[in-house]
Amino acid sequence: MLYYDMYYLVLVLPMVILSMWASAKVNSSFKKYSKVTTRRNFTATEAARQILDSHGLQNVKIEAISGNLTDHYDPKSNVIRLSDSVRNSTSVAAVGVAAHEAGHAVQHAEGYSFIKIRNSLVPVANLGSKLSIPLIILGLVLMGGESLFGVTMVYAGIIMFSLAVLFQVVTLPVEFDASNKAIKVLDEGGYLYGDEVKDVKKVLGAAAMTYVAAAATSIAQLLRLILIARDRD
Ligand SMILES: [Zn+2]
Secondary structure (H helix, E strand, C coil): CCCCCHHHHHHHHHHHHHHHHHHHHHHHHHHHHCCCECCCCCCHHHHHHHHHHHCCCCCCEEEEECCCCCCEEECCCCEEEEEHHHHCCCEHHHHHHHHHHHHHHHHHHHCCHHHHHHHHHHHHHHHHHHHHHHHHHHHHHHHHCCCHHHHHHHHHHHHHHHHHHHHHHHHHHHHHHHHHHHHHHHHHCCCCCHHHHHHHHHHHHHHHHHHHHHHHHHHHHHHHHHHHHHHHC
């Protein structure tokens, strides 16, 4: 009952479909722009290096990592890790991905406010996503017996869930800003031609959409939980 109610169909399911669409879109645009080579013919690693150096971040290392689309910036060791298909590629898609990760390193160095908020939310968001659903399910069972304890548990679970939602919402400006920083250097530094900048924007825009869809799904889920609790209350 909890998983296939009316609120699920009306609120959550459309967002799940949106997420699937966004994920298909990012895969197809990555595939498409992996075949488009940047005309100045530099690698993704070189692009990331240029962005880092232009912000005085010669200390940030770029390392290799196995896997597909595993590229990330690790703030703990202050290292960018680029996957095999990205690292030595001169494609628009690879340059975009590497530049985006360099954007995260720049945010970290500049003490970008949303990254600080996001990092401080990590432990509570993890706890929230682990505890929320068990609390809500147990609370709903107890609520059936008209227990005040059950009601309290359900609302505590909802508050826990909203912490995880908040984390996903705060992730959005972080992701958009990293891409903006990347595009700015690639464009103004003359690394890419105008049409290539547009292509990079398409790849990074598709990637950002997956974060938007994930946040929208969580918000819909939160709304659904609140409505379920209210109906039973
Ligand atoms: Zn990112």
